[in-house]
Amino acid sequence: MQIEFKNVTHSYESNNPLSGLGLADVSCKIEDKAFTAIVGKTGSGKSTLVRHINALLKPTSGEIKVGDRVITPETNNKNLKPLRKQVGMVFQFPESQLFEDTVEKDIMFGPKNFGIPEEEAREAAHKMIKVVGLSEDYLDRSPFDLSGGQMRRVAIAGVLASDPETIILDEPTAGLDPVGRKEIMDLFKEQQQNGKTIILITHNMDDVANYAETMMVMHDSRLRAVGTPKDIFNDQDLLDKKLISLPQSAVFAQKLAKKNFKFESLPITINELTAEIKQQIHGE
Amino acid sequence: MKNIISMKNVTYTYPEAETHATDDISLDIQENEWVSIVGRNGSGKTTLTKLIDGLIDCDSGDIFIDGVKIDEDNIWDARKNIGIVFQNPDHQFVGATVEDDVAFGLENQGVQREDMIKRVDHALQMVDMQDYKKRDPQSLSGGQKQRVAIAGVLAIEPKIIIMDESTSMLDPDGRRTVLDLIQNLRKKQSLTVLSITHDIEETQLSDRIIVLKSGKIVKDSDPKGIYDLGPKLIDYGLEEPFTSLVADGLRDELGQEGYVNEEGLIDQLCKLNSKM
Known part of the structure; x- marks a missing residue:
């Protein structure tokens, strides 16, 4: 399902003049079945952007196409369920949205809400709890007795259980330990390999370099750049204006370049970095 | 050097939990140390800090803050020595302006108005946010919010600052400014910092790293001693x-x-x- 933004502007209707524009004239395509990362400082418009994809927010002007569906300023709130079933969203700290008395009921809530029969929803819960790395024993427990990392997994299982085509992730790994973070990131990569479209908002540039195929840079409510992580992290203009920060491998390469190494383009992953270093040490 | 925090055989179990959240922990932290506390989610890190701040009572063992054994009667006094900066910058604001917010803790302690104004201004200067004092905290960036939260903590002039994953929700710039701030503060004044973190780069700034696993201290060393563990670090919730x-x-x-x-x-x- 391709997603397309055409000249989308969003202004927050608020008495607070500081809130102002959320999005300013954003146009872009997000490819079907791709892994796209959206980066930018806090308040740059990343969350506002993705909230338009399932019509949690509607444009003040412009339009968004999600598959066959077109969202315009006139789109009303009726009949949005099919769209929201197709576009699953994992918010920041999704565990704060758990509310049922068992994990099973919590995971089943989403699918049932979208009209999936009880038994099918239960099957989905049993399947998804394993997909997120927990055993079926957890289904009978109260979500509130789990650790933060386990609650996060249950919340993610709840989104996956509705079988959305597109999964939007708003900093899904904030606060997880590094092992948990890698497991969750690998899980999303696997979902992509199973045919889902993944859209990830993140501050972690190493995750962008390691997982994403396309990278979008937001700044001051505008989309400032789109491209492969390799190209974007090598865009001197973006770096000079401090619109992006670099993955650790690129930072390290910059330091080597001040000494006796030369990099035609900055490596962005550890594998690229060590391969480049080896080549230079051993001579071409 | 004297111990600012001392824990002796401290055990705590949450109601209805099957295992101890902290299991017979003994620990001394010296005045002016910067200590990182690491470990996987659920290893007992936050429980440890809650015990130190007296937010929960240990089932057995003793905790001393600045040489005083804490109990029900003196916990409120002991707590004045401790400031906590939490993870989510959006969950710690109560004031309508930055200065109101920083003043909140002082109002709670019944500080006189004139003294309060001075201390708020000084605290905002220390975190370099004095130009923002009339702003609505919600209009600030994540890093700025955490700096204001730290100012609120500094205003009560604590001996100990506990950072409970205070940089984990910030973008790389915000994280940098908060860590630079802590480093600079420690150059200017005596301050003990206890930092719960998953960020290996952040632990490199500290004097000492304590690793928790299932409620027990499994490693306690300077950073190099911990990093030499290599791939085993992953078992303890740290990256290499x-x-x-x-x-x-x-x-x-x-x-x-x-x-x-x-x-x-x-x-x-x-x-x-x-x-x-």
């Missing part, structure tokens, strides 16, 4: 330092194992590059 991962990829070239810091690694690589 970036330089270790690079060195591991270049094992054949470098011909050595163990932790090297960035400067050392760059030096070695440059030598190799000039030889061949």
Whole structure:
């Protein structure tokens, strides 16, 4: 399902003049079945952007196409369920949205809400709890007795259980330990390999370099750049204006370049970095 | 040096939990130390800080803050020595303006108005947010919010600051400004910092790293001693330092194992590059 933004502007209707524009004239395509990362400082418009994809927010002007569906300023709130079933969203700290008395009921809530029969929803819960790395024993427990990392997994299982085509992730790994973070990131990569479209908002540039195929840079409510992580992290203009920060491998390469190494383009992953270093040490 | 925090055989179990959240922990932290507390989610890190701040009572064992054994009667006094900066910058604001917010803790302690104004201004200067004092905290960036939260903590002039994953929700710039701030503060004044973190780069700034696993202290050492654990770090909820991962990829070239810091690694690589 391709997603397309055409000249989308969003202004927050608020008495607070500081809130102002959320999005300013954003146009872009997000490819079907791709892994796209959206980066930018806090308040740059990343969350506002993705909230338009399932019509949690509607444009003040412009339009968004999600598959066959077109969202315009006139789109009303009726009949949005099919769209929201197709576009699953994992918010920041999704565990704060758990509310049922068992994990099973919590995971089943989403699918049932979208009209999936009880038994099918239960099957989905049993399947998804394993997909997120927990055993079926957890289904009978109260979500509130789990650790933060386990609650996060249950919340993610709840989104996956509705079988959305597109999964939007708003900093899904904030606060997880590094092992948990890698497991969750690998899980999303696997979902992509199973045919889902993944859209990830993140501050972690190493995750962008390691997982994403396309990278979008937001700044001051505008989309400032789109491209492969390799190209974007090598865009001197973006770096000079401090619109992006670099993955650790690129930072390290910059330091080597001040000494006796030369990099035609900055490596962005550890594998690229060590391969480049080896080549230079051993001579071409 | 004197111990600012001392825990003796402290055990705590949450109601209805099957295992101890902290299990017979004994620990001394010296005045002016910067200590990182690491471990996987659920290893007992936050429980440890709640015990130190008296938010929960231990089932057995004793906790001393600045030499005083804490109990029900003196916990409120002990708590004045401790400031906590939490993870989510959006969950710690109560005031309509930045200065109101910083004043909140002082109002709670019944500080006189004139004194309060001085202390608020001073605290905002220390975090370099004095130009923002009339602003609505919600209009600030994540890093700015955490700096204001730290100002609120500094205003009560605590001896101990506990950072409970205070940088984990910030973008890289915000994280940098908060860590620079803590480093600078410690140059200017005596301040004990207890930092719960998953960020290996952040632990490099600290004097000492304590590793928790299932409610027990399993390692307690300076950073190098911890980083030398190599791939075992993953069991403790830490990544390997970036330089270790690079060195591991270049094992054949470098011909050595163990932790090297960035400067050392760059030096070695440059030598190799000039030889061949």
